[in-house]
Amino acid sequence: MTNPADSIEIQNVVASTGIGQELDLEALAEDLPGADFNPDNFPGLVYRTQEPKAAALIFRSGKIVCTGAKSIDDVHEALGIIFEKLRGLQIPVEDDPEITVQNIVSSADLGHNLNLNALAIGLGLEDVEYEPEQFPGLVYRMDEPEVVILLFGSGKIVITGGKRTDDAEEAVEEIVERIEGLGLLG
Amino acid sequence: RLRKWQERIRTKDAGERNLQFALSEIDRMASALGVPRSVREVASVIYRRALNEDLIRGRSIEGVSTAALYAACRQEGIPRSLDEVADVSRVPQKEIGRTYRYISQELGLELKPVDPKQFVPRFASSLQLSEEVQSKATEIIDVSAEQGLLSGKSPTGFAAAAIYAASLLCNEKKTQREVADVAQVTEVTIRNRYQEQIEAMGFR
DNA sequence: AGCTTACTTTCTAAAGC
DNA sequence: GCTTTAAAAAGTAAGCT
Numbered sequence: 001m002t003n004p005a006d007s008i009e010i011q012n013v014v015a016s017t018g019i020g021q022e023l024d025l026e027a028l029a030e031d032l033p034g035a036d037f038n039p040d041n042f043p044g045l046v047y048r049t050q051e052p053k054a055a056a057l058i059f060r061s062g063k064i065v066c067t068g069a070k071s072i073d074d075v076h077e078a079l080g081i082i083f084e085k086l087r088g089l090q091i092p093v094e095d096d097p098e099i100t101v102q103n104i105v106s107s108a109d110l111g112h113n114l115n116l117n118a119l120a121i122g123l124g125l126e127d128v129e130y131e132p133e134q135f136p137g138l139v140y141r142m143d144e145p146e147v148v149i150l151l152f153g154s155g156k157i158v159i160t161g162g163k164r165t166d167d168a169e170e171a172v173e174e175i176v177e178r179i180e181g182l183g184l185l186g
Numbered sequence: 187r188l189r190k191w192q193e194r195i196r197t198k199d200a201g202e203r204n205l206q207f208a209l210s211e212i213d214r215m216a217s218a219l220g221v222p223r224s225v226r227e228v229a230s231v232i233y234r235r236a237l238n239e240d241l242i243r244g245r246s247i248e249g250v251s252t253a254a255l256y257a258a259c260r261q262e263g264i265p266r267s268l269d270e271v272a273d274v275s276r277v278p279q280k281e282i283g284r285t286y287r288y289i290s291q292e293l294g295l296e297l298k299p300v301d302p303k304q305f306v307p308r309f310a311s312s313l314q315l316s317e318e319v320q321s322k323a324t325e326i327i328d329v330s331a332e333q334g335l336l337s338g339k340s341p342t343g344f345a346a347a348a349i350y351a352a353s354l355l356c357n358e359k360k361t362q363r364e365v366a367d368v369a370q371v372t373e374v375t376i377r378n379r380y381q382e383q384i385e386a387m388g389f390r
Numbered sequence: 391a392g393c394t395t396a397c398t399t400t401c402t403a404a405a406g407c
Numbered sequence: 408g409c410t411t412t413a414a415a416a417a418g419t420a421a422g423c424t
Contacts, residue, residue, distance in 0.1 A: 012414035016403045042411045043405045055412050057404060065403045068413040103402040107415045116337040117299050125296040132299060133268055134283050135399040136338030136417045148400050150416060153337030158415050160401040244408065280398085338417060372420060377391090 004110050005172045008159075012105040015075045018063040019086065019093040025060055031089050047082065054078035065102075072101060072165065103161060106168040110155040110176060112186030114138075119151065122182040140175070147171045155186075204247055208233055211251045218274040219266055221259060229258035236289050245285055249277045253285035257295060264308070265300045267342045269370045302327050302336070305345040305369070312368050313360050315353055322352035330386040339379065343371045347379030351387075 025045045029037035036046040044057035044065070052074035057065040064082065069075040076099060083093045116138045120130040129139040137150040137158070145167040150158040157175070159168045179185040209230055216226040232254040236242060242250050252275040259266045268286075272279035290297060303324050310320045326348040330336070336344060346369035353360045362373040369376075384390045 009415085011416095012401090014402050014413075018404095036411095038411090044411065046412070048412095053413095057412060059404055061405075063404055065412075067402080070414090100403085105401070105414050113334055114337060115334060117331075120299055125298070126291075126294065129287055129291075129399090130299055131283070131287065131399090132336075132338055132418085133340050133342065136419090137399060139400065141400095150400055152416055153334070153339075154417075156416055158400070160415085162401090283398095340418070343419080374391090374421095375419060378418090 002111055004108055004176055005169050007109040007111075008106050008168050008172060009108070010071055010104060010106050010165075010168070011158075012067065012103075013069045013072055013075050013101060014065065014067045014103040014105075015069075015072075015079070015099050015101045016063065016065050017079055017097045017099045018061070019083065019091070019097055021062045021092050021094075023058065023060055023062055023091065025058070028058070028089070028091075032085065049078045049081050052078050056082055058082075066099075075099065075101070101163055103163065104165065104168065105158065105160045106162075108157050108159065108168070108172050110151075110157060110172075110179070110185065112155045114151055114153055114155055114179070115184060116151065116153055118184055119179065119182070122184055123178065142171055142174060144174070145170045149175055151175075205234075205237065208237075208247050208251045211248060212255050215252065215255055215271070215274045219255075219259075219270065221255075221264065221266070222262075225258050225262045225264065226255075228262055229255040232257055232261075232289070232293065232295075235293055239292060241289055241292050245288075246277065246281075248275065249281050249285045250289065252277050252282050253289055256282060256286050257290060257297065260297050260300060261295065263304055265304050265341075267305075267370060269342075300341040302331070302341040302345040302348070305342060306349065309345060309349055309365070309368050313349070313353075313364060315349070315358055315360065316356065319349070319352045319356045319358055322355055323348040326351055326383050326387060330383045333386045335379075335382050335386055340371065340375070342369045343375040343379050345369065346371050347376045347383055350376050351380055351383055 025037055029035045029045055044059050047056045052069055054066055054069040066075050066079050069078055086093050116130055120128045120138055123140055127141055137152050140149045145162055147159050147162045147167055159171045162168060212226055212229045233251060236250055252271055256271045268279050268283050272282055306320050306323050346365050350362060350365045362376045366373045366376055
């Protein structure tokens with residue numbers, strides 16, 4: 001009845017870009033309200049946007065990492081806000097900096113409880129990490145699409161490591177097929 | 187040429203010294219944990235395999251030694267929890283777990299998830315509980331695991347709750363605190379697992 | 391006993407130690 | 408390998424009332 005693929009929700013998108021201009025982060029930390037810069041801890045300056053909610057790591061080289069956004073559109077919107085803030089500070093920013101999606105984290109629900117012990121053996125101990133003493137999720141590394149899936153006893157799952165929007169859907173279809181093939185899905 | 191020769195000797199000596207150190211550490215930790223000599227030998231074999239496969243690079247000798255011992259206990263069916271192993275190691279628990287996962291993967295150990303039942307004899311005897319309590323606890327684990335309650339749960343917490351429940355059922359009551367201490371889990375965990383287990387057993 | 395906060399796991403880029 | 412950022416899953420833990 002309910003298709004697990006329809007339950008997929010993107011939870012986080014990580015992307016990288018660059019403005020093609022070196023930056024003085026000390027000065028930027030002064031001019032950018034709300035910026036966190038602790039060079040002793042980490043070389044990047046942290047800047048958070050409220051709408052859409054995201055966090056950007058801005059480096060001296062001008063390269064930027066954006067994380068925390070709920071969609072690829074939000075990544076572009078958040079980075080657009082940051083580019084405008086920098087331009088407002090008289091910092092030259094390329095016209096349309098290339099934005100590369102590096103990782104998409106999604107969640108989904110298979111709709112049935114899972115016997116993780118049986119699943120660990122069925123999927124193959126060589127491709128699985130399941131150490132409930134350390135973490136309640138079973139870690140499954142899938143080859144195609146190349147993603148990592150965390151499976152929980154509730155049937156809820158997390159798909160991470162993919163770069164394309166389609167990866168999560170393909171991964172859910174593939175894992176459902178494999179679990180059904182083992183006779184381990186409800 | 188002479189320098190190269192000396193360096194080889196030095197490297198060889200260092201390698202042997204490191205191996206000796208690793209094996210003596212395995213022995214020391216194994217004694218502290220009270221595991222049989224056979225398990226120490228399995229741990230030594232795992233360590234030597236890791237050494238031959240060049241898995242020590244980028245990791246501490248102590249970390250690999252501890253992870254090898256942890257793996258050996260599991261392989262021999264008398265597991266120690268990561269907490270227990272960390273108590274006798276100078277390597278933090280997090281690193282032991284991470285190193286175990288790595289050597290386990292690289293050496294293809296393919297160890298099955300730890301069975302909570304394997305903790306029952308050791309925990310129960312250190313609480314001086316009878317054979318009757320042990321078999322009751324084992325039964326509780328089997329029944330509740332079969333009903334799907336084990337997925338994602340810590341094997342030590344699961345075993346601890348079953349032992350607590352069995353001690354009540356057999357009129358040899360131990361407090362949650364006493365069981366929690368030997369299993370190194372909190373009373374909250376025992377309480378939570380206990381509630382699910384007695385329901386699965388059809389009690390309450 | 392509960393509630394809150396926080397840590398465990400997975401992923402990924404960035405610059406530098 | 409580490410440092411930082413974000414996010415979900417569920418279990419465990421610690422602190423406070």
